[in-house]
Each structure stands twice: as structure tokens, then as C-alpha cells.
């Protein structure tokens with residue numbers, strides 16, 4: 203770490219990035235030779251979230267998609283810990299670190315709980331794989347994109363298993379068009395996945411060893427393994443007692459301006475799923491936001507005028523939901539596709555190589 207400071211003397215500004223996910227990892231990597239960067243994340247690794255479902259059926263897949271932060275953050279500082287509060291000059295972590303900043307980037311995405319080390323995460327995938335392999339029947343609760351992709355992964359790799367998908371909505375994946383949802387439903391049915399719509403499972407009253415699950419309409423489902431894919435809220439609770447408390451909207455998102463600064467603050471940015479930008483929450487957009495915010499931070503750190511900052515424009519997303527290893531359903535602005543063509547874009551590599559490349563890593567090989 204001998205080269206942390208600027209080559210020609212001077213002192214770098216301190217940038218603290220809270221959250222080492224899709225957006226936070228990219229912004230930290232992009233700024234590490236322009237600023238004194240500290241990344242705060244509860245894990246010693248960055249995980250590509252859109253690869254996590256494949257890793258449950260093929261644990262070796264995680265070797266490229268679960269990446270040590272130190273592999274791309276070669277000139278920055280990593281604090282493994284959870285941010286629990288901030289003042290207008292410091293970030294406080296659960297382990298008692300107090301990290302001073304000139305610029306703060308909030309990139310905490312959605313809440314969730316993951317093992318602390320890469321090694322533990324890889325072990326967790328191996329355990330889940332073994333549980334899927336040894337189960338005869340699997341129940342997935344939640345028919346959003348995550349539940350659908352997981353059902354498809356299992357149905358594709360383990361066609362002999364009985365897979366049931368329970369969803370409380372009247373159709374799958376309500377956030378995309380009905381046409382795409384119907385195509386996904388047909389695909390799942392063709393692979394013998396039983397899809398139960400307009401039904402729910404009371405998740406608050408389950409016992410650990412329960413193998414029989416009752417739906418809201420009184421039907422009984424037998425399953426050896428349960429996966430809950432009902433989504434998580436934005437990870438903004440840690441800001442609720444801080445000076446940013448009024449910057450959180452009613453959905454838990456952080457309100458940003460067109461330059462991706464938290465509204466009303468000159469040195470605080472927010473990027474990725476945590477922001478209130480009006481677009482679908484997607485990794486691609488999280489990366490685009492990270493690059494715009496990084497550019498704006500460079501302008502400010504170099505003493506440039508605020509009007510030189512880039513503007514982030516929300517765009518309509520193209521959505522691709524993978525269906526196993528070959529197929530996918532895709533919704534573009536004017537058309538919906540299913541099958542091998544959208545599958546070729548996403549389903550084989552799940553954007554793992556592309557994401558690694560953006561972090562300056564070899565797209566094909568994991569370092570260890």
C-alpha cells in the first residue's frame with residue numbers, strides 16, 4: 203500500500219464509500235488513484251448478486267462471482283464492518299471504527315445478511331447445493347425475479363425434483379409487463395414447476411424442522427427445503443438517527459439530486475438501489491450511477507465548478523430474467539422475447555465476466 207498518496211505531493215481528499223456492492227465496489231475501484239479511499243462493508247468480499255442463484259445449484263460458479271475486495275481495491279483501505287451511524291465528518295462502524303471523510307458515498311443497497319468471509323460464503327453455497335441435491339421437493343416463496351430465477355435454476359439442473367413456487371400476486375413478476383410474466387409462467391410449467399398464484403405462506407410462524415407448509419387458501423405443500431425470495435427493504439435504517447434522516451423517503455430510499463448528491467448536501471453522494479432515482483433497481487443502473495458519481499467527485503476534488511458535474515438521467519430498463527442455463531425472458535422497450543436469444547445475453551455467464559472486467563479483473567479466472 204506504499205502508493206496511497208498523490209505522486210507530486212499534496213494531500214488527497216478522503217472519500218468513504220459505505221457499502222461494497224455493485225455500485226460501491228465500482229466507485230471505490232474507480233477513485234482509488236484519485237483520492238484516499240476507504241470502503242466500509244460487512245464482508246471481506248464483493249458478491250455479484252445476479253450470480254447467486256446459479257451458485258446454489260453449481261457452487262463452483264461462486265469462485266468467480268464472490269470476489270475479495272482486496273483483489274480490485276489495491277490502493278484503498280478496507281474496513282470490514284457495518285456502518286451504524288454518521289456525523290457530518292465521520293462514519294461510525296459496529297466494531298467502533300470512526301472514519302473521517304471529506305466526501306461520503308452511501309451505497310448500501312438492500313438489507314440482507316451474509317457471512318463475513320468469502321470462504322464462509324463459498325461453504326454456504328456448497329451446503330445449499332447439497333441440501334437441494336438431497337431434497338425430493340423444494341418450496342420457493344415469492345414469484346418476483348429472484349424466485350422465478352431460482353425455480354428455473356433448480357428445474358433446469360434437477361428436473362426430477364418437485365419444485366413449487368408460491369406467489370401472492372395475481373401474476374409472476376408484477377414489475378414487468380404481463381406478456382413477459384406469462385412467458386415465464388409457461389416456461390416454468392413446461393419444466394413441471396407448480397406455480398401457485400394468489401397464495402401466501404405465513405413465514406412468521408414456521409418451525410425450523412417443518413416439512414409441511416399451509417398456504418393462505420388452506421392447501422398443504424410438502425417440501426424438504428424452503429427458499430424465501432420475498433425481497434428486502436432498502437438498507438437505510440442506519441441513517442434514520444443521523445443528519446440524513448430527512449433525506450429518506452417513505453420507501454426507505456435516499457433522495458438524490460441530478461448529480462447523485464444527497465439533496466441539500468455538497469459532499470454526500472448516494473448511488474445504486476438505495477437512491478430514489480425513478481428507474482428499475484438494477485445492477486446495470488447501479489454501475490452507471492457509480493460512474494457518474496465518481497466523475498462528479500473527481501470534479502469537486504480537483505476544485506472544479508459544480509456546473510461541470512455530470513447529470514444522471516434515469517432510463518427505462520431492459521429486463522432479462524434468466525430461465526436456467528440457456529433460456530431467458532427479456533422485456534425491451536417495444537418487445538418481449540423468450541428463449542435462446544435473450545438467454546445468450548444473460549443466462550450462460552449471468553454477466554459475471556462483464557462485472558469482473560469492470561473491476562479490472564480477469565473475466566474468466568478467479569484468483570484463487
Ligand SMILES: Cc1cc2nc3c(=O)[nH]c(=O)nc-3n(C[C@H](O)[C@H](O)[C@H](O)COP(=O)(O)OP(=O)(O)OC[C@H]3O[C@@H](n4cnc5c(N)ncnc54)[C@H](O)[C@@H]3O)c2cc1C
Pocket residue numbers: 220221222223224225226242243244245251252253254255283284285286309310311312313348351437440473474475476483484485486487488522548
Ligand atoms: C438474484 C438477483 C438477480 C438479479 N439480476 C439482475 C440482473 O440480471 N441484471 C441487473 O442489472 N440487476 C440484477 N439484480 C439487481 C442488482 O443486483 C442490484 O440492482 C444491485 O446489486 C444494486 O447494487 P447496489 O450497490 O446498490 O447494492 P448491493 O449490490 O446490494 O450492495 C450493497 C452493499 O452494501 C452493504 N451494506 C449494507 N448495509 C451496510 C452498512 N450498514 N454498512 C456497510 N455496508 C452495508 C452490503 O453488504 C452490500 O455489500 C439482481 C439481484 C438479485 C438479488
